[in-house]
Amino acid sequence: MGLIKFALRKPITILVLVAGLFFFGLNAIRSIKIDIFPDLNLPVIYVSHPYGGYTPTQMESYFGKQYVNLLLYVSGVKSIETRNIQGLTLIKLSFYEGTNMAQAAAEVSGYTNRAQAIFPPGTQPPFILRFDASTLPVGQLVLTSPTRSNNELLDLANVYVRSSFTSVPGLVSPAPFGGNTRTVVIKVDPSLLRSHNLTPDQIVTAIRENNLNSPAGNVRIGDLNYLTPANTSMKKVADFGDIPLYKNGIQTVFLHDVATVEDGADITSSYALVNGKRSVYLPITKSADASTWEVVQNLKKAIPRFQSLLPEDVKLSYVFDQSTYVINAVKSLAEEGAIGAILTGLMVLLFLGDRRGALIVILTIPACIVSGILFLSLFKQTINIMTLSGLSLAIGILVDESTVTIENIHQHFAMGKPKALAIWDACKEIAFPKLLILFCILAVFAPAFTMKGIPGALFLPLALAIGFSMITSYFLAQTFVPIMANWLMKNDHEKKDFARDDIQDEHAAKEEAAKHALEDHGKGETRFDRFRHRFMGWMDSMLAKRKWIVSIYVLAATGLAVLLFVSIGRDVLPKVDSGTFQVRLRSPDGTRLERTEAMTVQALQILRKMVGKENVAVTSAFVGTHPSQFSTSPIYLFMAGPQEAVIQAALSEEYDGSLDDLKEQFRHEIKKAMPNVRVSFEPIDLTDKILSQGSPTPVEVAITSKNKKQNVVYAYKILRKLNQIKYMRDVQIGQSFKYPAININIDRTRAAQLGVGVSDISRSLIASTSSSRFTEKNVWLDEKVGLSYNVQVQVPEYQMQSVNDIKEIPVMANQRRPVLSDVASIKMDTTYGENDNIGAIPTLSVTANLHKKDLGTAIDDVNEVIKSLGELPRGLTIEPRGLGQTLGDTLGSLQTGLLVAIIVIFLMLTANFQSFKVSFVVLSTVPAVILGSLLLVWATGATLNLQSYMGMIMAVGVAISNSVLLITNAEELRMINGDALKSARESVALRLRPILMTSLAMIVGMIPMASGLGEGGDQTSPLGRAVIGGLLFSTFASLLILPLVFAWVQGNTTTQSVSLDPEDEESKFFVPLHHSKNEA
Secondary structure, X not given: OHHHHHHHHOHXXXXXXXXXXXXXXXXXXXXXXXXXXXXOOOOEEEEEEEOOOOOHHHHXXXXXXXXXXXXXXXXXXXXXXXXXXXXXXXXXXXXXXOOOHHHHHHHHHHXXXXXXXXXXXXXXXXXXXXXXXXXXXXXXXXXXXOOOOHHHHHHHHHHHHHHHHHHOOOEEOOOOEOOOOEEEEEEEOXXXXXXXXXXXXXXXXXXXXXXXXXXXXXXXXXXXXXXXXXXXXXXXXXXXHHOEEEEEXXXXXXXXXXXXXXXXXXXXXXXXXXXXXXXXXXXXXXXXXXXXXXXXXXXXXXHHHHHHOOOOOOEEEEEOOOHHHHHHHHHHHHHHHHHHHHHHHHHHHHHHOOHHHHHHHHHHHHHHHHHHHHHHHHOXXXXXXXXXXXXXXXXXXXXXXXXXXXXXXXXXXXXXXXXXXXXXXXXXXXXXXXXXXXHHXXXXXXXXXXXXXXXXXXXXXXXXXXXXXHHHHHXXXXXXXXXXXXXXXXXXXXXXXXXXXXXXXXXXXHHHHXXXXXXXXXXXXOHHHHHHHHHHHHXXXXXXXXXXXXXXXXXXXXXXXXXXXXXXXXXXXXXXXXXXXXXXXXXXOOOOHHHHHHHHHHHXXXXXXXXXXXXXXXXXXXXXXXXXXXXXXXXHOOOOOOOEEEEEXXXXXXXXXXXXXXXXXXXXXXXXXXXXXXXXXXXXXXXXHHHOOOOOOOEEEEEEOOOHHHHHXXXXXXXXXXXXXXXXXXXXXXXXXXXXXXXXXXXXXXXXHOOOOHHHHHHHHHHHHOOHHHOOOOEEEEOXXXXXXXXXXXXXXXXXXXXXXXXXXXXXXXXXXXXXXHHEEEEEEEEOOOEEEEOXXXXXXXXXXXXXXXXXXXXXXXXXXXXXXXXXXXXXXXXXXOHHHHHHHHHHHXXXXXXXXXXXXXXXXXXXXXXXXXXXXXXXXXHHHHHHHHHHHHHOOOOEOHXXXXXXXXXXXXXXXXXXXXXXXXXXXXXXXXXXXXXXXHHHHHHHHHHHHHHHHHHHHHHHHHHOOOOOHHHHHHHXXXXXXXXHHHHHHHHHHHHHHHXXXXXXXXXXXXXXXXXXXXXXXXXXXXXXXXXX
């Protein structure tokens, strides 16, 4: 009340404060970061370590398990997962929440440096990356050219484009995808080597001895200091061909006699395809403290400048822009806010017929939203999908405080009071109930501060957005609304002879208000007055049967709510048809890169044929594995071998087909055209990628034991059982364990007899089947561009196409024999193409997608499949991972949060009313709220997810606020007249209009969100539907059931105060003070 008095006495001060809120709020809107996700504080660090040429088993043994042993000493480590493929070990370290990640990263760096001492010679340091939401790409910067090769495009991307990213604040990027680094390639001819009795290793040695990177010295002659550079390094690429190998009689054999020298590129291990053509692209990421929206917008502005650095035939474009998601959500918020404000104003106008009162209510909405953003900025929050959901939800409830105030002012106008007095009495009367209502709404979001992990990181910003807006709404209702009501509203009921003595005290005022609400106003009766009289007739008949009706209500509402709860599907977030998808295609293990590329091109043709060329906006594909020198790339996109390809596709806005149906058709067409190719759709939206925590599909089952063969056996058992579930799609084992191999078994005794060492055989074999750069580092400096490039010896792939070619590799210098077959046996076999471990224990994963089914049902069925396997062998564990774990954590936290919120509200109400029974009465509408939310969610085909739970929690808060409004009035009347039945009846008559107004205003305000018609509407529509369903049922329960519960529960309750204070006159323990005779 002091706040109201201050506002009425100093109205200009309040206007200045409101203007200040707008000023600083608008500045905050301009400066606040716009991002897709809040800071999720994901405690994950990746270590990527390449070592070219090593098999998966070698990478696992030499690197993976060695890292595990050392990294266990890092503080806070929760789990260590390793993936080992040819030439790469990728380690994912997960930490317990609350771990100091800066310290953890420093410790990881220290232990990886320590590990260098036990790694094979020539090992380069690993790349270490802290993983969070900002790590994932928010788009792709594509370079295309009709005339240039991918290798040239990669060089241009690295030298000119990527190096210019420093001019765009917050912009970072890994190495380009799709090309190979420029390399001096020495392609030896095996037949020419044999004719000159040379081995590939001799070529490597000759290059090492003739292309040296030696420093220049200094010579001081006279007064000058001379540098002494020598041409120990080749000046031009062609000069390598003139390296002398040896003198054959009178003729010297040069390198160009047995090999060709090319200014080319490293061995091709991958291709990037944009719209079906080979290209190069840069995944665009941002620094952790940068705004996604600002980074992308600044990048788009900088593209013309980057383009000017490139040749005219190279085109630069930005595709798969993820930032549009959040800006579309901002636009939707503005549109929904405007529509909601207008509809809310119309509701006030409909009930009160007061245009000026409706205007006052509408004015409070932008003030609350702007101030909410201001406080979000002050608390280091961002505009993201969760704070936007909170602000969108707040729009519907912001009007609650102002609407109740305006309605109560009208009630006091109807008593004939002067305008200023009516406004003062109206605001004073509901000041404490409104404060209690605010606390109730804030209480439902209090569990956000105790939630952990991803659920807590997502829920807290939403709770803060609502909380800040609601607190502002309360203060505006107590200050700004009464001021504007004094200035704008008219009182047509004022009695000229009205005096303040007409109503002596507060009790009399309440009885007078109740009497006015129930009495017949004759010709002056409004439509609402007539509706209220009819409603009170229904109420009287229900009050007579209150015990039966309340019992039926409790049983029916609780039973139906439980039935719906177990029937509705469960997801982490609503399913969104974004018009984009990502699919991984797997050819048979070991398929060579060129065949996989052709398969990918065919798949793209199938897609265009299915939807029409005009409906495909852009496609991007990556085929094969990342070059070993780009160690960060596998963190962003992991590829297990040359048999894999990943396609990303964006459909045009004109395409109106269902994405689920398109995926199903694509599966069918791929299987029909390429039966050996496996298809697996993967998350493309950042939302799904982050929540899945690295899992490629919604369903992932991990089989872990130290026995790899046992893992395979159980993986196939699970595979067969999951294939029997009708809605499961793309069921497959994620790792390759039948990768083709040619095992070369060296006979050391035979080799020693022939004078050949194992090292000689190894170096010749590597140079013939791979590249000498893995065994002999050599670089060449291009003085024109000032950059150095690798020099490597290799046999052209087309000259090594059969086992016989391998057998004929020479292994002894200056001798035609022996060849490899003389000192080794060669056998066709299979091996592991990928070795994955959890800790040091091998693991396999079975993955699956879902077709038109919720994740919760799928996880339940997966658990049943695991149970059906019976007792597992000792040491074998089988468990769901990925999005299923996130689902359990999220919904579990929300369910616990809702229960905690109800308990907190119950305790708070008990403290306020000094009665457990009254608190129970207030909460009696909760079953109706939950039933209504679940019913509308079920009826609209939505699922129980983070958004629908938010809506349900919000509906509980608003419903309790309506209950507080009614029960506070009813209890005060009961304390006056001692009759619970009469008090229940009078309080309904008195609060019928404000409850209908606030509930319908919020329902109408939530209609734009619930419709899901705006940009990104699929993401937030379940929230709006849950709120509308909960409020519809809670409104009926508040007006029809709540008075019955009150009359029943409080029927025989005493009006005596519970006070134990003997000096309290209202206490039954009150002891009057007796004065002595002398004092008398």
